[in-house]
Amino acid sequence: MELEAGKIVELHHEIKKKRPVIHCITNAVTVNDCANILLAAGASPTMAHHPLEVEEITEGAAALVCNLGAIADFEAMEKAGKKADEMGHAIVLDPVGISGSTYRRMQCQTLIKEIHPTCIRGNYSEIRALLKDCNTVTGVDASDKSVDVESMKQYAKAQKTILIASGAVDVITDGGEVFECRRGHEMMAHITGSGCMSSVMLGAFLGTEATIEAAAACCSFIGLCGEAAAEKTKECQGGTMTFRNVFIDEVSLMTPEKIYDRYQKK
Numbered sequence: 001m002e003l004e005a006g007k008i009v010e011l012h013h014e015i016k017k018k019r020p021v022i023h024c025i026t027n028a029v030t031v032n033d034c035a036n037i038l039l040a041a042g043a044s045p046t047m048a049h050h051p052l053e054v055e056e057i058t059e060g061a062a063a064l065v066c067n068l069g070a071i072a073d074f075e076a077m078e079k080a081g082k083k084a085d086e087m088g089h090a091i092v093l094d095p096v097g098i099s100g101s102t103y104r105r106m107q108c109q110t111l112i113k114e115i116h117p118t119c120i121r122g123n124y125s126e127i128r129a130l131l132k133d134c135n136t137v138t139g140v141d142a143s144d145k146s147v148d149v150e151s152m153k154q155y156a157k158a159q160k161t162i163l164i165a166s167g168a169v170d171v172i173t174d175g176g177e178v179f180e181c182r183r184g185h186e187m188m189a190h191i192t193g194s195g196c197m198s199s200v201m202l203g204a205f206l207g208t209e210a211t212i213e214a215a216a217a218c219c220s221f222i223g224l225c226g227e228a229a230a231e232k233t234k235e236c237q238g239g240t241m242t243f244r245n246v247f248i249d250e251v252s253l254m255t256p257e258k259i260y261d262r263y264q265k266k
C-alpha cells in the first residue's frame with residue numbers, strides 16, 4: 001500500500017492540536033528520550049509505573065505504551081493494559097529483548113492475550129522471536145536482516161493487531177494490508193532508544209486515529225525526522241550522541257512543508 005504525505009501532515013497537526021496524553025510504562029534506559037520525543041511532537045507524556053496508580057492514570061490517557069524492557073513493571077503493564085483495553089484506548093506493545101530472554105517472551109505472550117494490543121512493534125529479531133516463539137539473538141539489537149511478511153500477516157490477523165517489524169525497511173501489516181516504509185537512516189540503529197521512541201510515537205499517532213494508515217504515517221514521520229537529523233549531524237561532523245539530540249530537535253521542528261518536501265524525495 002502507498003501512504004499519502006497528507007496523512008502524515010494531518011495526524012501531526014491533530015497531535016499538536018489535541019495534545020494527547022500518552023501513558024508509557026517503559027524502561028529506565030530510554031525513558032527520558034521517550035518523554036522528550038512525545039513533547040517534541042506536541043503530545044503529553046506520563047511515565048507512571050507504580051501498580052497502584054497506573055489504572056487511574058491510564059483512564060485519562062489517549063493511549064498506553066507497554067515496553068517489555070521494563071519487565072520488572074509487568075504487574076503495572078497488566079493492570080494498565082486491562083483498563084486501557086476495557087476503555088477502548090489504543091495500546092502499543094514493544095517487545096524489547098524478547099529475542100534473548102525466554103522469561104520475557106513468555107510474559108509478552110501472556111500480556112498479548114490479556115490486553116489485546118492495537119499494535120506490536122519490534123525490530124526484525126524481536127518479531128521473529130514473537131512469531132516463532134524462540135530465542136533469536138542475545139541482547140536487544142537485531143541480527144536478522146529480513147522478515148517473513150506472510151507469517152507477519154497471519155499473526156496480525158489472528159491477534160487482530162497491527163504488527164510492525166522495524167529496520168532499514170519497516171513492514172507494517174494488519175493481516176490484510178501491508179505497508180513498507182523505506183525512510184529513516186542507518187544512524188538510527190546506532191543509538192539506543194530509536195525503537196522505544198518509535199513505539200511511544202505510535203502511541204501518539206494511534207491514540208489520535210487507530211488505523212493501519214496512522215501506524216504507517218508514524219513510521220514515515222519518524223523516518224523523515226531521522227533523515228533530517230542525519231543530514232544535520234553530518235553537517236556539523238557530529239557522532240551518535242549529536243544525532244540523538246538532533247533527532248528529537250527535528251521532531252520538534254517538523255512542518256507540513258518539510259514533510260511534503262522530504263516525502264517526495266528518494
Ligand SMILES: Nc1ncnc2c1ncn2[C@@H]1O[C@H](COP(=O)(O)OP(=O)(O)O)[C@@H](O)[C@H]1O
Pocket residue numbers: 122123124140141142166167168169170183184185186187188189193194195196198219222223
Ligand atoms: N538501517 C536503517 N535505515 C533506516 N532506518 C532504520 C535503520 N535501522 C533502524 N531504522 C529505524 O529506526 C527505528 C528503530 O528501529 P530498530 O533499530 O529496528 O528498532 P530497535 O531500536 O527496537 O532495535 C525505526 O523507525 C527504523 O525504521
Ligand SMILES: Cc1ncsc1CCOP(=O)(O)O
Pocket residue numbers: 027029030069070096097140191192193194195196197
Ligand atoms: C531495555 C534496554 N536494555 C538495554 S538497551 C535497552 C533499550 C533498548 O531500546 P531500543 O530497542 O529502542 O534501542
